[in-house]
Amino acid sequence: MLAFIAPLALLLERYWGYPPSLFERIGHPVVWFGRLITALEQRFNQGDAPARRRGGVIALALLLLAAFVPALIVQQTLRAIPLGWVLEILLATPFLAQKELGRAVRAVATALQTSLEAGREAVSHIVGRDPQALDEAGVARAAIETLAESTSDGVVAPWFWLVVFGLPGIALYKAINTADSMIGHLNDRYRDFGWAAAKLDDWVNLIPARLSAVLVTAACFFVPHASPGLAWATARRDAKKHDSPNAGWPESAFAGALGFRLGGPRSYDGELVDLPAFGDGKADLVASDILRALQLYRMVLNMLLALSMGLALLIFAAGQ
Template identity: 55%
Template sequence: MDAHFTVLALALAVEALAGYPDALFARIKHPVVWIGAVIDRLDQMLNHDDAPGWQRRLAGVLALIVLLAIVGTAASVLSGLLRALPFSTLLEALAACSLIAQRSLHDHVADVARALRAGGLAAGRAAVARIVGRNPETLDEPAVARAAIESLAENFSDGVVAPAFWLAVGGLPGIALYKAINTADSMIGHRTPRHEAFGWAAARLDDLVNLPGSRLTAGLLAAAAWLYPGASPADAAQAVKRDAGRHRSPNAGWPEAAMAGALDLRLGGPRTYGAVRITDSWMGHGRTAATPADIDRALGLYRYACGALFGMAAVLAVAL
């Protein structure tokens, strides 16, 4: 595991500096796109609309097993090949950094603040619709800003910290398997007529593998609040203790509550997906009237927390 921390530190540094280059995406797409293609194919092959619910649930379990077998085998073979080459640690870090999303997450959330400032509510709704699933037409300007901050907090957990955790635990196969589970949940883990039974296994396994990352994310945000001007680590910790368990998700409440408490905001609460109104608990006891300036503050806290994650990986790499 000690070598994994070195790979993790390098991967975090490279991804923060370079992200995933557009030219590379244009040429070979992205590993998550490849994983998504496998999931889509399994969905078409195994998820039959006329099958009873129990059969579709079993089919979803089978699809998940096949997906993990494919991804795990490919990642293990790639890891073995890279380790036989010179500069193997750097090469493995370059492969792993494609599965971490620090930079792209920052840029997408920053786009919402810029859109609100430059184009008002309509532009803000269009920008936030690229990163959240809720109906943008139901959002006023404070709700757009809150949605962006909530997305930042939740995706910091499952797009950055959880992949980093599983990279540290299992190397390149660990992070690849995590991304396969997380991608499956995002594609088929929804309570829709087509996927409620078929996506059950993916959704439940995603809850499980995100459990350590969500708790670590809350800790990183609270720690970052010690250093970020105007943020409150005590309020972050208090909000997590009071509110995280009341969220409808077993994991999303942890980073959202930490972010809300640190910045004196209220996040979460009722929201609308399509035409469906979802009732959920509020995270934090602060303001609901969020602004583009609050998005900027959330991004600042996020950068500090990413720095804390890198520092922790670097210290462990050196110590071990």
């Protein structure tokens, strides 16, 4: 039954998510990683640039050890007992974000249908850009861009590393991705300290980001008015425009699939950042366009579940 851990974890997390009551009692693995990263940053992000870079490498290594060793011990323990694979499924689900991502993005669409101010407030919970600088189209684009990018690094990538390396793989991925989101920034504070985290995050997302574009393309065949041809063509053409070697793939695929133009200038902490555009479609997006993107997202999840189940069956059959 070990082959079915990944698809069953996907299925369980998609419909039940991470219980709020459990979050209130013990927090969440990503929160635990975040606290450790904060403590390590306070200890090692000091000195000149070379010292900060060395400190970042040391901090990242300690974080990875803290994620890998417990996960490996737990996995080996569970695989030595009857029905341990059931608990392994339960422990893998917090590292996936299907349900919460869909809920958070849908909340933006619902709020934006009420008022622009409500939409700005809702989108501020899922993006780092200045919400007050966003008009209606900006709020909608921000929500869809987050949905696209998080489809890759919040769902496809953790699933991929769960399949490849089991519970230690998915724990390591989330530790790396959390570190990148916290310290992998090109500002004075993190440029050197976060260098190792940013580079490692690029590497671990290399295959999942491109797989995400493939899944978006496949999903288009089952979503009305979505174009598989434009999804793949736009990803191939526009993904390289992004500063990240990976983030442009899912974002461009969503843009092409739905006939949108995503990306473009945005404001962070009062500073305007001129980013490239992805896709050639309409840019004046509204709440209903967020709902269209969510429809595509749900079908992408279906494609991923089908792929996961297919791989599990192949592995199970090969082991017989």
